[in-house]
Amino acid sequence: MTSIWYADLISQRTLPGPPIWLPTMRFRKEALNRPPKTYRNPVIYARELHDEMVRDGLSRKQLAERHSISPDRITQWLCLLKLPEEVLTEIESLGDNWDRQVVTERELREIRRSTASRA
Numbered sequence: 001m002t003s004i005w006y007a008d009l010i011s012q013r014t015l016p017g018p019p020i021w022l023p024t025m026r027f028r029k030e031a032l033n034r035p036p037k038t039y040r041n042p043v044i045y046a047r048e049l050h051d052e053m054v055r056d057g058l059s060r061k062q063l064a065e066r067h068s069i070s071p072d073r074i075t076q077w078l079c080l081l082k083l084p085e086e087v088l089t090e091i092e093s094l095g096d097n098w099d100r101q102v103v104t105e106r107e108l109r110e111i112r113r114s115t116a117s118r119a
Contacts, residue, residue, distance in 0.1 A: 039098045042105045043091040046080045053078075080105065083112050 053063050060078070064071040081088070087108075094102055 036099065039101045041091065041094060041096045041098070042077070042080055042103065042108060043083075043088050044096045046077045047092075049074065049077050050081060076105065076109075079112070080108050083108060084115055087111060087115075 049063065049067075052058070053060070058066070060074045061071045064074045067074075083091075091103060091108070
């Protein structure tokens with residue numbers, strides 16, 4: 001038997017009638033067998049991208065095609081390397097392949113914006 005979820009009427013403007021019946025989402029067996037997700041250190045990943053770009057003589061567009069992401073995303077990653085060196089060293093010292101996201105790119109971009117506005 002499948003479990004059923006229904007929605008109550010939302011407002012007076014909805015048409016009167018029986019509730020809307022929708023099937024619930026079920027977990028797939030594959031999802032249960034999936035290994036736990038790991039998160040990359042954004043600074044270490046940005047350095048790897050930069051090193052690959054310099055080593056192979058690639059443009060940002062070519063690097064993006066190689067990694068199947070947009071050139072704008074490559075630019076976002078590489079701009080993280082413009083952070084002050086002490087911040088980069090501190091973030092790199094946290095290691096790589098985390099079981100949870102310790103620091104986000106968004107947080108690092110905020111730090112970069114705040115340091116750029118002081119200069």
